Amino acid sequence: DCDGDNFLTITTWDYRTSVFDVKTGKVLTEEDLFGADYKRKVHRLLVKYATPLRNDTILPAEEDDLYSNDQIQPNGRFILTDSTVMYIFHKYEIAYGVFGNIFIDIPKSEFEIFSK
Numbered sequence: 707d708c709d710g711d712n713f714l715t716i717t718t719w720d721y722r723t724s725v726f727d728v729k730t731g732k733v734l735t736e737e738d739l740f741g742a743d744y745k746r747k748v749h750r751l752l753v754k755y756a757t758p759l760r761n762d763t764i765l766p767a768e769e770d771d772l773y774s775n776d777q778i779q780p781n782g783r784f785i786l787t788d789s790t791v792m793y794i795f796h797k798y799e800i801a802y803g804v805f806g807n808i809f810i811d812i813p814k815s816e817f818e819i820f821s822k
Contacts (some may be wrong), residue, residue: 721794748780
């Protein structure tokens with residue numbers, strides 16, 4: 707997936723991702739894209755956009771002791787789409803296995819780097 711002329715995202719079959727700056731060829735990290743305090747900020751955004759998914763289809767309707775919003779953390783597996791930053795969570799990472807892999811989309815407008 708390519709974001710305009712700036713970024714290229716490559717995803718493998720097992721959802722390992724790499725985001726490249728196409729001008730420099732550098733592999734970009736979450737810190738490069740979202741700033742030094744990205745963990746706190748991205749966690750807050752992931753929880754915000756995961757909440758509407760809590761419908762027992764994509765995520766369990768209720769948090770519990772095993773899977774709560776505390777588990778929804780930036781994990782380095784993200785894809786840049788035309789309009790979102792999509793985080794990928796493996797089966798069992800943030801919900802019971804029956805829910806499979808979970809994808810949480812955060813609108814790019816939430817990130818300063820994409821509003822330049």
